[in-house]
Amino acid sequence: MMTYKNILKYLSVICLIFNTTVQDFNAQNDSLKMDEIYVVKEFNPVVSSNGNKVLFSPKIIKSSIEKKPTNYSFINKDYPITFNPSPINAARMKKESLNRLYKSYLKVGIGNYLSTQAEGHFSSTRSSKKMIGAHFSHKGSSAKIKNTGFAGYSENNVGLFAEKFGRKKVFSSKVNYNYNTYHYYGYDPVFFPELNKKNTDVYYSKPSIELNLYDYPLTKDTITSTVSNIGFKYQYQIDHLKTNEHNPILSYKLTKPVNTDLLEINTLLDINTAKQLDSINSASTIFYATPSFKTRKDKLSVSLGAGIFVNGETETKLYFKPIIDARYNLVQNIIVPYIGITGDVRRNNYSSLALINPYINSNFISLKNTNQQIKLYGGIRSEISNEITTDVNISYEQLQNTPLFINDTFGIINNQFIVVYEDMSITKFNVSASYNVLSNLEINSSVEYNIFDLSSQLKAWHRPSLVVNAGGRYNIQNKLILSTNIIYNGIRYAKIYGIEDGFTTTFQSRELKAFLDLNIGAEYRYSKKISAFAYLNNITGGRYLQWYNYPVQPINIIGGVSMLF
16 A cells, blocks of 8 residues: 555656656757856956056047027917906095194293392294294392302393295394393402492493395205305493493305305404593404315315405404315214314404403403414314214414403402403314213213413413313103203413512412312203203302402202293
């Protein structure tokens, strides 16, 4: 009996015989003889010496491509497009609201020493045809200073103004009246008991009128238009000593563009006649014409001209003075150096002298005009930012007949002043700076140092070598405004009348100490119409001498209110 294993063996033998028979049959029928050879060994690659090496520097094979002409054709066919715009309402110009203008402003205050202060302005509101108004101001005190006479004063001004606007001309007029009273308080009442408030009174009465006609065409080419101004001013003054003077002034200014440059001509005729109580008359005339030509090229701007000056006093003199000013915009208006040469003739009359020193004795003062022979100046103006501006400069000027105030020698009190005229040169160093942040904060300061070179006088009487000014204003949310002002004057000298050995009379030099005057103020705005203010003047309380024998008031406090209506 055959087992399962035997059956498998027989089947395997049969399959092997069948497979061999088939392969032999296929071999007999195939014309391509193939043998299969199997080689088993390690791979040993060999590089043929006949191989081509790849070059390290490839070569560019020039080839050209034949350009075949291409013809384009367009099919003219319109594609229909439809657009239906939406309607837009007509535009309307929105009116811009203008700030309200008030017709009147009033400010009143009172303080210690019966100090009073008042100020008022009244004017018409907006108009394209005219403007009229009036103003007044008052400042006074009834101060009593230790070891001096009555030191009260009163300064008053009232004025009217009107302006008429045309298309090509503007006419303006002003009428003013000043009335100021002072007292010769520079004496010790213990030694001069006969002097009192009444017989030491000083007053100046000065009415004036001013007329101006501006030729200013408001056309499209205003920049290239010629602008002119004709002015007339007349003022009259009379004082407590019955010294009076008349001073009419006529001026003309022409500004004419010439291509990209500018031609400017200034002329002035100034006549002054004065009469003292003892009928001593004084008359002088100043005339000048100063044509100049201003041009600019790149960063350099130059003004070139010359001045013709006539000074007619007891002797008429003619002067020619250069007018040169050059400025170079070194760094985009940030740094601007400048230099210049100029000259002038200045009016000295009783009115101008009394504005400087109200304690003069006009009966013993002669009048001479100051001739500024030449002034050389140079400096650097810088604008570090939109908020900070500085100016550093030096100048040198030669002056003839500069007025200096000295105590008179015609009485035993020596509390009045006369004038001596001195030829001198002044070298001046000046540094100024300002810091402004919109309308919130403003700070300004300046330092000036003078070197005087005198021809006959020992000192530049009552004129300091060092002057420092500083001030600031801080606006806190337009509600509280704080302000301050600081003045420092260095040592000055006074020329006084003295007696030596009981017999010989001589002039002596007396040193006046340097002083610091500190003032602060505050204003509280309750509303747009009403505010309150307070000022503290001379906080340090120093009784420094402004003029020899004339100490200033100690600390002064004044407060009040201001209003718009």
